[in-house]
Amino acid sequence: MFLKLFQRGKTGEASDLESNEESDDERQGSEKRLKGSAAFSKSHDPGGPGSGKGTQCANIVKHFGYSHFSAGDLLRAERDSGSENGTMIKNMIKKGEIVPSEVTIKLLQRAMEEDGNDKFLIDGFPRNEENRAAFESVTEIEPEFVLFFDCPEEEMEKRVLNRNQNRDDDNIETIRNRFKVYMESSLPVIEYYNSKGKVHKIDAAKPIDQVFEAVKEVFSSHEDRMSTRNCASISRSPICGNETVAA
Ligand SMILES: Nc1ncnc2c1ncn2[C@@H]1O[C@H](COP(=O)(O)OP(=O)(O)OP(=O)(O)O)[C@@H](O)[C@H]1O
């Protein structure tokens, strides 16, 4: 089966992000190879700044009982905690640059360990190839699926500039750099997961409730697949995050 994805550019034109999507059988096989286990539930949530990732994660938490770990929120909390990395994180966020992976991964690992919930999703991670490779190597976790929030830049810019959360990076200069970093560093990670048949494109330009309808379909179909595989329990689910479960 072929999946064709589009990333809308500034003017709204679509460019190809085309790949083979694995069949269910192939996918199940690769999941089994991944951890030698029968079932996984984990999702990634990449999308451009302001595409509505955080908003939809809150809905997923309420509706599906997942825990939500936002890499950006964890970094902001670490910045404000007076830690030795605080100044570096503050400078990177202010410029819209990506914090070194070891810092972000430690924060994610700690949050995942402290959380008792077996199902979780990670928001805004991985932002680049280094994030992805380091996370997978340290945790031995790969996402079962990836939600790609597709939204034109003009719309994301408007949303961010109207967000009103007093964020250092919600200004026109930083947001333009974040778009550049996103195109250069984050899109290749989506292409990587797309080549593994893990990406679900969501039209994030629609109103919030319509976006959530599309998100719900993806999560529902994954939960159905899990239950038809007769899982005893559902594994951890970060963007990634997973522990193996008994079938
Ligand atoms: N579908 C939507 N339509 C209109 N506004 C939206 C939609 N989704 C989110 N918003 C609004 O846009 C702003 C940005 O949303 P949100 O913080 O969820 O984005 P994000 O992708 O998590 O951003 P970032 O990566 O910068 O943290 C918020 O003010 C939110 O209320």
Ligand SMILES: Nc1ccn([C@@H]2O[C@H](COP(=O)(O)O)[C@@H](O)[C@H]2O)c(=O)n1
């Ligand atoms: N994996 C990540 C995620 C975020 N950052 C930094 O935080 C900023 C805000 O992130 P949001 O997810 O809340 O939009 C982002 O621009 C980066 O500076 C990061 O370094 N690595």
